[in-house]
Amino acid sequence: MYGIFTENFLAFMEATIVTLKLTSVSLLLAMIIGLVFAFFKISRNYFLQNIANLYITLVRGTPLVVQLMFLYFGIIKLVVLPAFWAGSLALAIHAGAYIAEIFRGAIQSINQGQMEAARSLGMSYPLSMRRIILPQAFRRAIPPLGNQFIIGLKDSSLVAYLGVPEIYGTALYAQAENFQPFETYLVAGLYYLVLVIIFSFLVNKLEAKLNVEQNGGNA
Numbered sequence: 395m396y397g398i399f400t401e402n403f404l405a406f407m408e409a410t411i412v413t414l415k416l417t418s419v420s421l422l423l424a425m426i427i428g429l430v431f432a433f434f435k436i437s438r439n440y441f442l443q444n445i446a447n448l449y450i451t452l453v454r455g456t457p458l459v460v461q462l463m464f465l466y467f468g469i470i471k472l473v474v475l476p477a478f479w480a481g482s483l484a485l486a487i488h489a490g491a492y493i494a495e496i497f498r499g500a501i502q503s504i505n506q507g508q509m510e511a512a513r514s515l516g517m518s519y520p521l522s523m524r525r526i527i528l529p530q531a532f533r534r535a536i537p538p539l540g541n542q543f544i545i546g547l548k549d550s551s552l553v554a555y556l557g558v559p560e561i562y563g564t565a566l567y568a569q570a571e572n573f574q575p576f577e578t579y580l581v582a583g584l585y586y587l588v589l590v591i592i593f594s595f596l597v598n599k600l601e602a603k604l605n606v607e608q609n610g611g612n613a
Contacts, residue, residue, distance in 0.1 A: 398577050402568050406585055409564035413589070416482055416550045416560055421543055423486035428493025435498050446494065453491035459552050461488055466556055481553035489546050496538045500531035533604050540597030544590055551586070561585050 399406075434446035453461065465484040469475050475483075504527050512522035554563030565582035569575040 398568070398572060398574060399581050401572075402564070402578075402581070405564050405568065406561065406581065409559055409561045410585055410589070412478075412558065413547070413550055413560040416478065416485070416553060416558065417543070417547045420482040420485035420550070421489060421546050423482065424489035424493050424542075424546070425539075427486060427490030428497050431490065431494035432497035432501060435494065436501060450491045450494060453488055458485075458488050458549055459555070462552055462555070477553070477556040477558050481550075481556050481558050485546060485549060485553065488549070489542060492542055493539065496535050496542065497531065500535040501527060503534055504530050536597070536601055536604060540594075540601070543597070544593055547589060547593065548586060 431446045431449060434442040435450075437443060462481065462484045465487065466477075466480045469480050469483070508526055508530075509522055512526045513519070517525070550560055551562035554560060554566060557563070559567075561582050565578050569578040572578065
């Protein structure tokens, strides 16, 4: 195992950077998608509510690997998109459904009286949401968003099936050359484990800094 680690060290380090880029891009897009559909879901417009419900139900009711292949082979029929960006978009659409529910729960957990107070001071609905509700909701959403980030990090391994050289994809190539699948996948698993431990630590530090629990935030 040590030999596999040293022989493939540079390849796995490059793969780690690709994994981090893939995870960061997909979750940034997922947060934008999630916020939009969270607003759809809390909207009084039934059409928007139904769109959000349909999207969330479809995504949460089907496996990620099926969505990944479906979207990838659908995308390449419409536009020429590199596998990295196709994979990022597919992961974003998948995570967006879960993040939409996280944001919806966090927004609805804020006391309605705060919105009424902001409106009584003359603020418009968008301004009240931006300055009063969303900052508090975001703080309450940090713990589940941290979990979603870690899940997204591990889910990014499925993009290897599109040919993206992230950690799992690199392990696939390496074990095909050295014929030592157990040791190679063990090395890949350790890379993921180290990343998860680092990001769990950072999320915990962020929660402590924003004092989430003291503010009642476990959305």
